[in-house]
Amino acid sequence: xxxxxxxxxxxxxxxxxxxxxxxxxxxxxxxxxxxxxxxxxxxxxxxxxxxxxxxxxxxxxxxxxxxxxxxxxxxxxxxxxxxxxxxxxxxxxxxxxxxxxxxx
Amino acid sequence: xxxxxxxxxxxxxxxxxxxxxxxxxxxxxxxxxxxxxxxxxxxxxxxxxxxxxxxxxxxxxxxxxxxxxxxxxxxxxxxxxxxxxxxxxxxxxxxxxxxxxxxxxxxxxxxxxxxxxxxxxxxxxxxxxxxxxxxxxxxxxxxxxxxxxxxxxxxxxxxxxxxxxxxxxxxxxxxxxxxxxxxxxxxxxxxxxxxxxxxxxxxxxxxxxxxxxxxxxxxxxxxxxxxxxxxxxxxxxxxxxxxxxxxxxxxxxxxxxxxxxxxxxxxxxxxxxxxxxxxxxxxxxxxxxxxxxxxxxxxxxxxxxxxxxxxxxxxxxxxxxxxxxxxxxxxxxxxxxxxxxxxxxxxxxxxxxxxxxxxxxxxxxxxxxxxxxxxxxxxxxxxxxxxxxxxxxxxxxxxxxxxxxxxxxxxxxxxxxxxxxxxxxxxxxxxxxxxxxxxxxxxxxxxxxxxxxxxxxxxxxxxxxxxxxxxxxxxxxxxxxxxxxxxxxxxxxxxxxxxxxxxxxxxxxxxxxxxxxxxxx
Amino acid sequence: xxxxxxxxxxxxxxxxxxxxxxxxxxxxxxxxxxxxxxxxxxxxxxxxxxxxxxxxxxxxxxxxxxxxxxxxxxxxxxxxxxxxxxxxxxxxxxxxxxxxxxxxxxxxxxxxxxxxxxxxxxxxxxxxxxxxxxxxxxxxxxxxxxxxxxxxxxxxxxxxxxxxxxxxxxxxxxxxxxxxxxxxxxxxxxxxxxxxxxxxxxxxxxxxxxxxxxxxxxxxxxxxxxxxxxxxxxxxxxxxxxxxxxxxxxxxxxxxx
Numbered sequence: 001x002x003x004x005x006x007x008x009x010x011x012x013x014x015x016x017x018x019x020x021x022x023x024x025x026x027x028x029x030x031x032x033x034x035x036x037x038x039x040x041x042x043x044x045x046x047x048x049x050x051x052x053x054x055x056x057x058x059x060x061x062x063x064x065x066x067x068x069x070x071x072x073x074x075x076x077x078x079x080x081x082x083x084x085x086x087x088x089x090x091x092x093x094x095x096x097x098x099x100x101x102x103x104x
Numbered sequence: 105x106x107x108x109x110x111x112x113x114x115x116x117x118x119x120x121x122x123x124x125x126x127x128x129x130x131x132x133x134x135x136x137x138x139x140x141x142x143x144x145x146x147x148x149x150x151x152x153x154x155x156x157x158x159x160x161x162x163x164x165x166x167x168x169x170x171x172x173x174x175x176x177x178x179x180x181x182x183x184x185x186x187x188x189x190x191x192x193x194x195x196x197x198x199x200x201x202x203x204x205x206x207x208x209x210x211x212x213x214x215x216x217x218x219x220x221x222x223x224x225x226x227x228x229x230x231x232x233x234x235x236x237x238x239x240x241x242x243x244x245x246x247x248x249x250x251x252x253x254x255x256x257x258x259x260x261x262x263x264x265x266x267x268x269x270x271x272x273x274x275x276x277x278x279x280x281x282x283x284x285x286x287x288x289x290x291x292x293x294x295x296x297x298x299x300x301x302x303x304x305x306x307x308x309x310x311x312x313x314x315x316x317x318x319x320x321x322x323x324x325x326x327x328x329x330x331x332x333x334x335x336x337x338x339x340x341x342x343x344x345x346x347x348x349x350x351x352x353x354x355x356x357x358x359x360x361x362x363x364x365x366x367x368x369x370x371x372x373x374x375x376x377x378x379x380x381x382x383x384x385x386x387x388x389x390x391x392x393x394x395x396x397x398x399x400x401x402x403x404x405x406x407x408x409x410x411x412x413x414x415x416x417x418x419x420x421x422x423x424x425x426x427x428x429x430x431x432x433x434x435x436x437x438x439x440x441x442x443x444x445x446x447x448x449x450x451x452x453x454x455x456x457x458x459x460x461x462x463x464x465x466x467x468x469x470x471x472x473x474x475x476x477x478x479x480x481x482x483x484x485x486x487x488x489x490x491x492x493x494x495x496x497x498x499x500x501x502x503x504x505x506x507x508x509x510x511x512x513x514x515x516x517x518x519x520x521x522x523x524x525x526x527x528x529x530x531x532x533x534x535x536x537x538x539x540x541x542x543x544x545x546x547x548x549x550x551x552x553x554x555x556x557x558x559x560x561x562x563x564x565x566x567x568x569x570x571x572x573x574x575x576x577x578x579x580x581x582x583x584x585x586x587x588x589x590x591x592x593x594x595x596x597x598x599x600x601x602x603x604x605x606x607x608x609x610x611x612x613x614x615x616x617x618x619x620x621x622x623x624x625x
Numbered sequence: 626x627x628x629x630x631x632x633x634x635x636x637x638x639x640x641x642x643x644x645x646x647x648x649x650x651x652x653x654x655x656x657x658x659x660x661x662x663x664x665x666x667x668x669x670x671x672x673x674x675x676x677x678x679x680x681x682x683x684x685x686x687x688x689x690x691x692x693x694x695x696x697x698x699x700x701x702x703x704x705x706x707x708x709x710x711x712x713x714x715x716x717x718x719x720x721x722x723x724x725x726x727x728x729x730x731x732x733x734x735x736x737x738x739x740x741x742x743x744x745x746x747x748x749x750x751x752x753x754x755x756x757x758x759x760x761x762x763x764x765x766x767x768x769x770x771x772x773x774x775x776x777x778x779x780x781x782x783x784x785x786x787x788x789x790x791x792x793x794x795x796x797x798x799x800x801x802x803x804x805x806x807x808x809x810x811x812x813x814x815x816x817x818x819x820x821x822x823x824x825x826x827x828x829x830x831x832x833x834x835x836x837x838x839x840x841x842x843x844x845x846x847x848x849x850x851x852x853x854x855x856x857x858x859x860x861x862x863x864x865x866x867x868x869x870x871x872x873x874x875x876x877x878x879x880x881x882x
Contacts, residue, residue: 002722004765006832012729012762014823016755018816019736025812028802029745031790035752038783039736042759045775053766055832060842063768064855067847070771070778071862075869077783081790082876088794089880095802298750305753330844333773337760340781344753347788351746363792370785373777390844 009050016043028095030084034077041073146270157516160235161506164323170222173203232325236314244464245276251530258534286453291354294450298352303451303458306345310465313338317472318393319515320482331392332384335473336377339428339466343369349459350447361446364436364541371548372427372434378556379424382417382563383407383477392476399480400513402487408478409588410581413563418478420556422528425470427544429463432533436541471525475518479525482518484511725765731758743801745791749784756780767841 020039027033045066052062088094119127200223201216221227249264253271256263268274290299316331318324328334343366350362386407387395399406408418427434448459475481491512510516539547569577606613735758738751756779763772851859 002719004722004725007828008725008729009762009766010827011824012732014820014827015733015736016759017823018820019740021819022740022812022816023748025815026740026804026809027748028804031787031794032745032748034787034790035739035748038752038779038787039739039755042756042779045771046759046762049763049766049768049771053768060846060850063771063842063847064850066768066771067774068858068862070774071866074778074783074786075866077786078869078873079876081786082873084790085793085877093796094794097802295746298747301750328769329841330770330773333770333777333844337773337776337781340777341757343781343785344788347785348746348750351788351792359792363789366785366789370781373781388845 006050006054009046009054013043013046013050016040016046028097030087030094030096031081033096034080034084037080038073038077041069045069145268145274149268149273160515161509163231163235165505166218167222167228168322170219170228173200173219174223229325236325237311240311240314240465241461243468244461245280247464247467247526247530248279248460249273249276250527251533254527254530255534258531280457283453283457288454289452291450293354295352295354298348299450300455302345302349302352303455303462304345305348306342307458307462307465309338309341310462310469313466313469316392317469318396318476318482319518320509321393321396321513323482323515324393327393328391330390332380332390332395332473332477335392335469336373336380339376339469340370340373342462342466345459345462346447349451353447353450355450357444358447358449361449365430365447368430368434368436368541368544368548369428371545372424372552375420375548375552375556376424376428378553378560379417379421380473380477381556381560382411382414385560385563385567386411386414392473392481396476396481396483400483400488402483403480403485403593404585404589405487406478406480406483406589406592409592410585411563411566412584412588413559413566414478415588415591417556417559417563418474420552420559421474421478422525424548424552425474426529426532427548429466429470429529431467431529433536433539434544435533436538436544467526467529468522471522471529472518474525475521479521481521482515483513484517486512488512721765725762728758728761728765732762743803745795746788749788749791752787753780753784756784769841770844770847 016039020036020043023036023039024033025036027036048062048066048069052059052066056062084094087099091098197216197220200219204216204219249272252275253263264272264275266272267278290296313335315325316328316334318327318331324331346365346369347362350358350365353359383395384390387398389395395407403409408414426432448456451459491508508514570581732755735751735754739748739755742748742751756775760772760775760780763769763775
């Protein structure tokens with residue numbers, strides 16, 4: 001209990017993951033959904049770094065992979081915000097339930 | 105008009121017993137202090153200025169002595185008590201007392217309890233954190249007073265003269281007291297929780313930056329391997345407090361100011377970081393302590409003068425740091441003539457003081473970074489090799505260390521250099537006019553960004569060629585070093601000469617404004 | 626409007642009534658709001674009773690509660706007997722454990738805050754807190770470089786971008802889009818089931834490897850590896866960022882000409 005092991009960090013990452021999925025599933029604001037995506041990516045990062053710390057002797061691969069995940073998450077957030085801004089311009093709302101133009 | 109709410113003036117405030125006790129104590133202090141304070145105020149202030157560095161030095165010596173003594177006293181005999189000593193409930197005072205008597209320390213009876221309490225790392229950490237917090241409070245207070253004096257002198261007026269007697273030295277204390285006593289005002293339409301929380305989002309990173317900032321070779325709270333990146337991260341996190349404060353105020357001027365502010369701070373982080381990459385490439389490490397260790401050879405070994413690209417990077421970093429701290433000429437988000445007070449419009453009292461303190465603390469942190477990375481940090485312009493003979497001349501090691509600290513390397517030198525850079529920031533603010541937001545972004549993206557990219561490229565090429573080790577290049581690099589160092593010397597000497605000339609001839613220069621303080625001040 | 630010169634005793638509609646001989650009516654003090662020391666500040670103005678102590682007492686109560694909690698936790702930890710070594714800096718176990726539990730609790734609370742807050746700006750602030758605490762987790766895992774990068778890129782960059790997106794796409798600051806109740810409960814149940822099963826599954830797995838005794842990786846090593854072993858992903862990430870910059874600027878350009 002007092003020695004922090006790998007399992008502790010995995011539980012934290014699981015909480016972040018489930019929180020992210022909940023946010024992605026329930027929010028109607030497009031930027032809100034984007035925040036859920038960020039949470040999921042953060043949970044993956046915590047997992048990567050925890051595994052790197054606890055299971056790799058003199059390991060660094062987990063940290064490098066987490067670094068790339070951070071970079072890619074920032075890039076994807078930029079494009080997603082640009083898409084949301086366009087969505088707002090076309091439909092004058094950011095509610096994703098109103099994105100019905102392609103419905104048959 | 106059907107229903108009146110009870111006007112607040114008709115309710116009498118009722119203080120509890122604790123409040124009455126505090127008021128009585130305050131009255132007593134006031135009654136005692138009023139006759140004597142105007143005469144001895146300046147003395148107390150100067151005494152504090154002298155006593156504080158001595159106190160800090162004494163604490164440092166005590167902690168170093170503690171580590172040595174406890175290392176000798178522990179059964180394993182290991183010099184470093186931090187890691188690997190036996191896990192008992194600390195060392196008892198008796199064991200420490202025996203070590204002190206063998207070392208013939210005076211007053212061993214009392215000292216053994218002091219050393220006993222200092223052996224616990226958490227006690228040492230708390231004392232150092234207290235000192236850092238005190239510095240964090242004092243530096244903005246001093247900077248605010250200095251800014252108002254500098255502003256006054258640049259505008260051909262005297263500046264602060266009244267509060268406390270001598271040149272208004274107590275103005276910051278009086279201002280702080282006033283801000284704390286102001287009404288706790290939160291706009292009715294504002295987002296209550298976020299409005300209250302926003303100043304803390306800004307001031308906590310400012311305070312955390314001091315954790316990794318080294319003031320001397322051993323004067324750092326935590327020596328981080330990537331200290332520079334940590335401090336940059338803290339400066340970058342401050343943006344969020346600004347945005348949240350501006351949004352939570354429910355005021356369109358606050359929102360405009362906050363958005364402009366966020367845009368400016370985030371944009372200027374790029375040239376800031378890239379200009380900081382130049383000394384990192386020259387030094388080969390992100391650790392500020394290591395970079396400081398590489399500049400111990402005197403004026404010509406300072407990183408700004410080793411390399412023309414580093415010299416240009418110093419200037420670029422200074423400009424980018426002005427923008428990142430929202431100082432003039434980049435202070436559009438706070439421009440009174442345009443946006444009332446930007447994101448701070450609705451903030452008054454202590455919350456406004458927190459924002460203000462965070463701004464001045466960030467100014468100090470960026471000035472300290474510039475000093476450590478470009479201007480030699482805590483090293484004096486004299487090479488450290490000249491100081492190696494002091495220990496043999498003086499008898500006591502502690503006194504030799506103190507003298508070396510004053511002459512060659514020590515926190516006082518870092519504070520002095522930070523003071524010079526802080527003065528330059530104040531000077532620039534009150535000299536240059538404000539520039540528009542489109543000009544701000546033009547300067548960032550179309551001027552500073554390509555410039556810093558070229559500087560990083562040039563530095564990388566310079567360092568790569570220097571690593572090849574050809575003799576011809578070494579001579580060339582040395583000549584360039586001398587030239588740049590001489591240019592720096594000319595600037596510094598010119599600064600001092602002009603200041604002294606202006607002070608000596610201040611009456612003809614300023615004219616009838618240079619008169620004695622008003623009576624009764 | 627009635628004829629006023631007639632001097633009728635009919636009350637006039639509109640306009641002010643004549644002042645009564647006793648002067649202005651005294652305002653009736655409203656009844657006590659009954660909330661005691663926990664009343665919010667705006668209630669103080671309405672309530673005349675002295676049942677609301679000043680803010681300083683509220684703050685003192687909160688601080689006292691925090692201090693008691695911390696002291697209690699500290700006392701329990703001290704009594705556990707492992708503190709001596711940690712306090713002297715030998716075994717980093719207990720301090721790390723306390724910090725980890727604090728940060729992990731903070732992460733859980735802020736994730737709940739994101740999930741349950743109704744306004745997007747509140748969600749952004751909770752996300753800021755979450756990302757900051759995750760950076761603290763990275764520092765606890767001895768990945769200081771990653772922690773600093775997380776703060777610079779995620780908190781100082783991505784979060785600010787998200788907030789700008791919120792500001793650019795909001796009709797009104799108080800607009801709330803709430804999902805239907807069955808969606809909320811369904812998603813909540815699914816996520817809880819996922820969480821519990823993940824924890825059970827991970828708890829049963831046998832991880833092959835060593836425990837955390839290695840010191841943290843120096844930054845120089847990360848730089849070396851990025852330019853030797855991972856140079857292809859490094860360069861590819863650079864190209865990708867360039868494409869993203871151009872693409873985002875193009876997508877978000879002003880189309881009104």
